[in-house]
Amino acid sequence: MRAHTWSATPLGPPTGWPQPLKTLVGVMLAAKQPMLVAWGRERTLLYNDPYAEILAVKHPAALGRDFLDVWSEARADLVPIVAEAYAGRPVHMDDIRLVLERRGYPEETHFAFSYTPVHGEDGAVAGLFCPCIEITQQVLARQQQAFRLALEERLRDLADPRRIVDAASEALGRHLGIGQVAYGEIDAAGEHATIARDWNDGTIPSNVGRHGLDAFGPAFVAELRAGRTVAVPDVRRDPRTSTPEALDSFARVSIAAFLNVPLVKNGRLVAVLALHNAVPRPWEAREVALAEEVAERTWAAAERAAAEARLRDSEAFWRTFFQNMHEGFASCEIVYDQAGVAQDFRYLELNEAALRLIGVPREAILGQLASRAIPGIERWWTDTYARVVETGEPTHFEHRIDSIGQWFEVYAYRTGPGRFGALFLNVTERRRTDAALRELNETLEQRVAERTAELVQAQEALRQSQKMEAIGQLTGGVAHDFNNLLTVIRSSASLLGRPDLPEEKRRRYVDAIAQTADRAAQLTAQLLAFARRQALRSEVFDAAGRVNAVADMLRTVLGARVELAIEAVGDALFVEADAGQFETALVNMAVNARDAMDGEGWLTITIRRADALPSVRGHRGTTGAFVAISVADTGAGIAPEEIDRIFEPFYTTKPVGKGTGLGLSQVYGFAKQTGGEIEVASEPGRGATFTLYLPRAEPPRQDGTPAGAAREQAAGRGRVLVVEDNAQVGEFAAQLLEDLGYEGRLAPNAAEALRLLEADAGAFDIVFSDVVMPGMDGVELGRRLRKRWPGLPVVLTSGYSHVLAEDARHGFPLLHKPYSVEDLSRILTEAIGR
Structure with missing residues (x-):
């Protein structure tokens, strides 16, 4: 400086x-x-x-x-x-x-x-x-030690020699930051190296293949055979590799530096660990030593794994052959007395089939005399086997061991002085079957007649059970719908009997009775259409309107624990189809969804415009004007292997007695007859969506619809919160309450009722609630209200048979549907006055 x-x-x-x-x-x-x-x-x-x-x-x-x-x-x-x-x-x-x-x-x-x-x-x-x-040397020394430990841990559990080589090559290459590591095994002649797989970082082409050692040059090969590592930091500067021919070869494989570590065992070159890099780099002494250490570890681990694999394969082969023979096999020796007379025989070895066929555990028979292992075995067996040993002639027979009650088919042969082997099968069941077959043949005609009669009787019982179950489900749903309708009719009729009723209200009640009667007639017509087979009668109708028209019927079919949502996308969409068959298809899809959800979940029906039919079941898609009605559930979904079969007639995945296999077949036939299609999308555990495509039609000419009359509200002697999921029944109940002098407020479900009460519980003097509703039912709502607002009266109403049968068990006043105005007035007056 x-x-x-x-x-x-x-x-x-x-x-x-x-x-x-x-x-x-x-x-x-x-x-x-x-x-x-x-x-x-x-x-x-x-x-x-x-x-x-x-x-x-x-x-x-x-x-x-x-x-x-x-x-x-x-x-x-x-x-x-x-x-x-x-x-x-x-x-x-x-x-x-x-x-x-x-x-x-x-x-x-x-x-x-x-x-x-x-x-x-x-x-x-x-x-x-x-x-x-x-501190470079200290840090690199720590890293190198950590590498050794990690490599040892990684190789410890590997049993496949190829995976051992792969793991060691990758670990060494990544640790040193070089381009390629290859492990080549030398053949017995010492002339070729075979690289099964190599690791590289993408900078050097793979060297997998068979390579002649003469390509390294005689000087390099001599070094390797002598067990000396060859390190070349830069092929352009090493005189052994800087010839034009050598440089051209190295350039083709993108190698600029290499390190070759030989593995010499018993005086023979057995493998070479080759490290290559795409750019020149020095090979430090610690790196050379590490590469030599990894080469030795890799060879030792691979050899150990290969030897263990060979031993396992050999043992597995003979074990599998011996233990998986269908026949039992036993190796035995004859036991003689001092006079040379055969007295017994001893079991020396048995396979698993033999133990299973004899029915004796290994520890109870291996090394034991037959007379001890199988008490009571007849002398005949020893004499027979002794004859085979003494004459050298094999024998084949079937014989029974009386003490254990089993028959055996045996092939016995001599295996050495005083020893024999026995291949055998337990044929007890076969003999029983043969005897039973002989007996069956003797009484065959009688048995066939008896079994046929039993089968016919069972089939008839099953059909009757299915029929009664279907009738019970249908009548229960119809009773519920008609109870709702009769509630409106009976209450209106009662009010019409009042002498001082204004003309406007009289007309309103008469209209209500007429509309309800029409609705009952419509429900009856839907049931008839569902029950009978008939030719398609096409008409143009609003798809969304028709879906909404059967919504009540769908809710009855689905049950109270299934929430139904109907969504219409865009303007009204009209289709040309048989309206009755359309409604039947909706019901069939709804029933299918209900069963997939075990009667509880969400069902969403979406009506939207479609401009093409999908490509399904091998059919090409078709462009055109269509309306898509999608029915989506939250059920168990459909397995992929079953999707292509669900529309086949009589095919069902439900247990016996739970389905006919005709519902989805009707949907498929209706779609095809109408010029449409049915598509299903589903994954197991994620529900299913059935989409019905029908031809879109122009809307019919309309003459207009009358506007509804406004309703007057009147003050009364109390404020009633009406909880009813059926909008028509709920609105009519509220109207009746107003006519009786009450002030009514309608909530469509229990959740909305709770929200209104939480906002202002003092706004209501009594709660009048239906029992069976989606989500929380009326009984549970009443219990919550009693706990939260003990002084608030609760009156329940229902037309369901199981609710009426329970009656007062829930502890609330219950008004049966259909009910009269007088019944309603009486029970509310009593409840408020308590």
């Missing part, structure tokens, strides 16, 4: 340096620890001899240059550090990773730095002072 021409730097001659700089330089030059100083805005670099060793080939050109320019390859990392120091804030870092080119190639280095601001004579920060310690 003293010999450097400083006058050519921003600092000028040393005689003009400020005193703080001179002091730092003196301390730095006397120190044995690497140190540097960056001075001035130009960050002029000064350093001592130990730091020069860190700079390597950058020294002495680095003296007097900008510190950041000297370390240009690490400039991005150093800029913020230098900025902190020049801002007057010291920076200390225990382990900084820098990629430096100190020896003409990029290398990973690690340092501990302490950047300290240095103040000039004017008190401002004039530069920085940095003592540093290189």
Whole structure:
């Protein structure tokens, strides 16, 4: 540093340096620890001899240059550090990773730095002072040890030699940051290396294949066979690889540096671990040693795994052959007395089939005499086997062991002096079957007649059960709908009997009776259409309107625990189809959805415009004007293998007695006859969506519809909250209450009723609620109201048979549907007066 021409730097001659700089330089030059100083805005670099060793080939050109320019390859990392120091804030870092080119190639280095601001004579920060310690070797040693442990852990549980080689190659390549690692096995002749698989980072083409060793050249092959590792940092600079032919070969496979580690066992080259890189790089001694260690570990682990695999395969083959024979096999020896007369035989080995066929556990028979293992076994067996051993002639027979009541078919043969083997089957069941077959043949005609009569009787019972179940479900739903309708009719009729009734209200009640009667007639017509088979009678109707018209019937079919939502997208959409068959198809799809949801969930019917038929069941899609009616449920979904069969007549996934398999078949036939299509989308556990496509039609000419009359509200003797999910019944009940002198407020469900009461419970004197509703039922609502507002009276009403049967068990006054005005007035008066 003293010999450097400083006058050519921003600092000028040393005689003009400020005193703080001179002091730092003196301390730095006397120190044995690497140190540097960056001075001035130009960050002029000064350093001592130990730091020069860190700079390597950058020294002495680095003296007097900008510190950041000297370390240009690490400039991005150093800029913020230098900025902190020049801002007057010291920076200390225990382990900084820098990629430096100190020896003409990029290398990973690690340092501990302490950047300290240095103040000039004017008190401002004039530069920085940095003592540093290189800890590269310590860090890399730790990383290498961690790599060894991780590799050992990774290879420990691998049993496949190929996976062991793959894992070791990948781990070594990633740890050293090289382009490719290949493991080649040398053939017995020592002339070829076979690379089954290699690992690479994408910079070098795969070397998988069979390669002749002569391609390495005789010098390289001699080194490898001698067990010496060959390291070439740069193929262009090594005389062994820098010939034009060699360089051309290396260029074709993108190899610029390589390390070949031989594995020599018993004097023979058995494998080579090859490390390749696409750019020149030195092979440090620690890297060479690590590669040699990994090569040995890989070979040892692969050999161990291969030997274990061969042993397992051999054992598995014979074990599988012996233990999985259909026939029982026993190896036995004859036991003689002193006179040489056969007295017994001993079981030496048996397979699993033998133990199963004899019915004796292994520990009770292995090594035991037959007379002990099978008490009561006849002497005949010993004599027969002794004859086989003594004559050498095999025998085949069927015989019964009376003591255990089992028959055996046996093939016995001599296997050595005093020993024999027996292959056998337990044929007891076959003999029983033969006897039973003989007996069956003798009484076959009588048995067939008896079984046929039983089958006919069972089938008739099943049909009757299914018929009664279907009738019960249908009549229960119809009774519920008609009870709602009769409630309106009976109440209107009662009010019409009042002598002082104004004409306007009389007309209103008469209209209500007429409309309800029409609705009853419509329900009856729907039931008849559903029950009978008839030719299609096309008419033009509003699809959404028709869906809404049968909504009540659908709710009855679905049950109270299924929420029904109907959504119409866009303007009214008209179709040309048989309206009765359309409604039947809706009911069939709804029933199918209900069963898929186990009677509880959401059913959404969506009506929208469609401009094409989908491509389904091998049919091409068709463009045109259509209306799509989608029925989506939240049920169990349909398995993929069943989707193509669900529209087949009589095909059903339901248990016996739970479905006929005709519902979806009707939907399919209706869609096809009408010129439409039916599509299903479903995944197991995520519900199903059936979409019915029907031809779109022009709307019919309309004459207009009459506007509804306004309703008057009257003050009364009490305020009643009516909870009813049927809008028609609810509105009519509210009207009746007004006519009786009450003030009525309608809530369509229990949740809305609770919301109104939470907002202002004092606004109501009594709650009048239906029992069976989607979501929370009336009984549960009443219990919650009793707990929350004990003084608020609750009256329930229902037309369902099971609710009426329970009657007062729930503890609330119950008004049966259909009810009269007088009944309603009486029960409300009694409830409020309590």
